Amino acid sequence: MSAENRIITDVVCPFCGSLCDDLEVETDGTKIVKVKKACKLGKSKIMGHERIESPLIREDGKLREATYEEAIERASQILSNSKRPLSYGWASTVCEAIEKGVHLLEEIGGVMDSTASVCHGPTVLAVQGVGAPGCTLGEVKNRADLVIFWGSNPVHAHPRHQARYSYNAKGFFSGGKEDRTLMVFDVRKTKTADKADEYVQIEPGSDYKIFSAMRTILSGNEDVVPSEVGGISKEKLIEIVDRMKKAKFGVIFGGLGLTQSRCRYKNLENVISLVDEINEHAKFTLIPMRGHYNIAGFGQVCAWETGYPFAVDFSRGYVWYNPGETTAVDVLNRKECDSFLVVAADPASNFPKGSVEHMKDIPVIQVDPYHNPTTEFADVVIPAAVAGVEAEGTAYRMDGIPLRVRKLVDVKYPSDEEIFDKMLTKVKELKGA
Amino acid sequence: MGKINVKLISGRTLDQGSTLENKMSKEFVDAAAICEVNQKNLGTLGVSEGDNVEVKTDFGEAVVCVRVNNGNPDSIAFVPMGPWANAVTGSDSGGVGMPIYKGIDSEVSSTDKSVLGVKELMGAI
Numbered sequence: 001m002s003a004e005n006r007i008i009t010d011v012v013c014p015f016c017g018s019l020c021d022d023l024e025v026e027t028d029g030t031k032i033v034k035v036k037k038a039c040k041l042g043k044s045k046i047m048g049h050e051r052i053e054s055p056l057i058r059e060d061g062k063l064r065e066a067t068y069e070e071a072i073e074r075a076s077q078i079l080s081n082s083k084r085p086l087s088y089g090w091a092s093t094v095c096e097a098i099e100k101g102v103h104l105l106e107e108i109g110g111v112m113d114s115t116a117s118v119c120h121g122p123t124v125l126a127v128q129g130v131g132a133p134g135c136t137l138g139e140v141k142n143r144a145d146l147v148i149f150w151g152s153n154p155v156h157a158h159p160r161h162q163a164r165y166s167y168n169a170k171g172f173f174s175g176g177k178e179d180r181t182l183m184v185f186d187v188r189k190t191k192t193a194d195k196a197d198e199y200v201q202i203e204p205g206s207d208y209k210i211f212s213a214m215r216t217i218l219s220g221n222e223d224v225v226p227s228e229v230g231g232i233s234k235e236k237l238i239e240i241v242d243r244m245k246k247a248k249f250g251v252i253f254g255g256l257g258l259t260q261s262r263c264r265y266k267n268l269e270n271v272i273s274l275v276d277e278i279n280e281h282a283k284f285t286l287i288p289m290r291g292h293y294n295i296a297g298f299g300q301v302c303a304w305e306t307g308y309p310f311a312v313d314f315s316r317g318y319v320w321y322n323p324g325e326t327t328a329v330d331v332l333n334r335k336e337c338d339s340f341l342v343v344a345a346d347p348a349s350n351f352p353k354g355s356v357e358h359m360k361d362i363p364v365i366q367v368d369p370y371h372n373p374t375t376e377f378a379d380v381v382i383p384a385a386v387a388g389v390e391a392e393g394t395a396y397r398m399d400g401i402p403l404r405v406r407k408l409v410d411v412k413y414p415s416d417e418e419i420f421d422k423m424l425t426k427v428k429e430l431k432g433a
Numbered sequence: 434m435g436k437i438n439v440k441l442i443s444g445r446t447l448d449q450g451s452t453l454e455n456k457m458s459k460e461f462v463d464a465a466a467i468c469e470v471n472q473k474n475l476g477t478l479g480v481s482e483g484d485n486v487e488v489k490t491d492f493g494e495a496v497v498c499v500r501v502n503n504g505n506p507d508s509i510a511f512v513p514m515g516p517w518a519n520a521v522t523g524s525d526s527g528g529v530g531m532p533i534y535k536g537i538d539s540e541v542s543s544t545d546k547s548v549l550g551v552k553e554l555m556g557a558i
Contacts, residue, residue: 015450044451049458117530125529157445187442187536188511189504204440204509204536256444260534264527291445311530327530348555349456349516352532353493354524356558372456373516376555 004029012405013042014092014388017290017398018137018158018165025408032389032409039159046389046408052371056381063381068414068422075365075380076426078339084315085110086337088328089345091119091292093384094393094405097416098294098301101343104424107431111313111337113328114298115291115345122259123288124299124309125323126268133275133285135251137164137399140287142171146247148183150271151207151257152289155191161289166253167195181243185210186257200240205262206230210237211270217241218277245281252286290398293388293405297396332358341365344387344416348373367419384416391415434543435479437470439510441488441539443518456515457551465515466495466548468541469502474510480543487544488512488521490537495520495554496546510541516554 011023025046026034035043055071056063066074079085085108090098105112116124140147147166154161162168170176184196193199202210206229213229216222218241227234244250252275258267271286278284290296299309306312308321311328324330328347331337332355339362348356349372359377366378369386385391388405390413395405448464455461468486470478478486478499486499488510495517505511512518514534521539526532549557 040447041450045454049455113530118532118534122529122531153444156447157450159447187440188502188506188509191504193504201506204442257535259531261536262533264529264531264533323530324526324528327526329524329526329530329532333524333526346453346456348558349519349551350514351519352522352524353520353558355532356519360558370454370456372454373551373555376552 014293015042015045019397052383058379080430082339085339087341089343091115091295092344093387093416095297100420102305117327122265125265141169143249146250148252150185152255153190203231207267208263247282250284294395346372385413436542441537449513465513468497469511490521492523
């Protein structure tokens with residue numbers, strides 16, 4: 001390490017919802033040269049990749065370089081002139097930028113949705129229906145003796161989760177994995193399932209009926225449960241329910257296997273009800289395995305600003321919330337929006353092809369540090385600092401704990417917050433005029 | 434030409450996740466334009482690991498490179514989340530905003546076709 005190099009400790013990782021806060025980052029004064037303690041996902045994000053160097057504006061089918069002032073003005077004109085602007089993303093940026101975004105969408109009367117709608121949006125809907133069990137990851141670490149991953153594969157999606165918070169973590173009242181039982185329910189034997197004390201393979205799309213069978217057994221009506229449900233024998237289901245009832249502190253970490261499959265939010269309503277009912281016998285809780293590092297923060301900011309956690313429509317002059325109508329995929333499917341502001345996300349890659357088609361026909365504004373498939377459709381590209389690496393702010397961990405992410409190096413790129421502050425000012429000017 | 438009928442599951446992998454901020458790279462194509470099936474299904478398809486296969490659903494088709502993952506039962510193929518998986522995913526959101534990304538009825542078959550790059554894939558939309 002040279003004399004100019006600096007080690008920054010206790011860095012919060014801005015990749016997944018685990019927000020690991022013990023990283024060490026070494027900088028040489030101008031750039032990051034080493035990352036320690038991070039997983040492969042976090043290290044890749046913090047080390048960074050080839051950037052979009054300059055703002056871009058599409059003319060005659062080709063993107064040309066522009067100044068930030070020019071790009072922000074063009075974006076503001078597009079949004080101000082739109083009858084039904086849509087904005088999507090906002091999960092890989094900080095709460096301060098999201099707040100500016102909410103005010104911008106309110107100003108232009110647009111629809112604002114986050115990546116939650118194709119991630120844990122169904123979990124949010126279930127929470128609105130039947131309530132939210134929950135606790136902090138610290139409580140899991142200190143107390144859980146039964147850890148269940150259901151439709152989630154943290155070895156690939158949240159690689160340090162088990163070591164820091166759940167199965168392997170040593171807490172005040174738990175010595176680590178020797179004191180815990182790990183169960184995994186999934187449709188395929190994942191790397192997480194390989195580590196489990198017990199792996200239960202279920203049939204795809206059968207989660208809802210399995211939860212129903214478990215609730216039936218729990219309520220003492222096992223006589224009406226068929227001999228096999230969703231690939232699990234009745235005897236096994238009885239054994240699982242019995243094990244859950246005997247837990248001192250049990251937790252289910254629900255993944256996208258529940259939200260992105262058949263029955264969607266109904267799976268979550270059913271498992272939350274199961275958790276509620278098990279609490280007559282044992283302390284039990286559920287935490288969704290949130291993917292993007294600040295998707296939980298978007299829900300917080302959107303809820304405190306508008307009353308709703310995602311998919312909000314400002315076009316009526318008051319806030320309208322109706323997932324299925326005001327969610328980004330649906331607005332695109334109906335070819336309803338006449339402009340599309342994409343922030344810290346990549347819908348061209350992550351939405352079904354049928355939803356992406358409308359992006360060809362409308363002006364797309366992209367605010368992102370990197371060139372990605374959405375750039376192929378973009379008419380205005382505004383490169384931003386990587387929030388949590390090159391810009392500071394607040395992010396919410398998957399259990400709802402807010403943490404301050406830091407600026408580790410100085411860069412030439414403005415933060416999302418600065419970009420949307422300027423865009424909001426410009427839009428107000430244009431609308432005033 | 435071998436063929437299997439499976440439920441298609443998409444999701445995060447370490448390789449896909451560590452290249453997702455670098456999607457125009459070859460590394461992302463190598464990480465996401467793949468289809469994992471078990472050894473038995475590989476035999477049924479009559480292909481070797483590293484060969485290309487075509488995934489077809491009611492919503493589209495995509496050519497990807499086949500890999501072995503014996504954690505998958507016979508009834509399941511896995512494609513990492515990304516534009517290749519989404520080329521065969523339906524856009525209906527079930528009235529709640531969420532397309533079905535996991536559990537799509539699919540046919541996987543051997544093919545001589547090539548894997549499309551990100552730009553080609555986007556250009557084809």
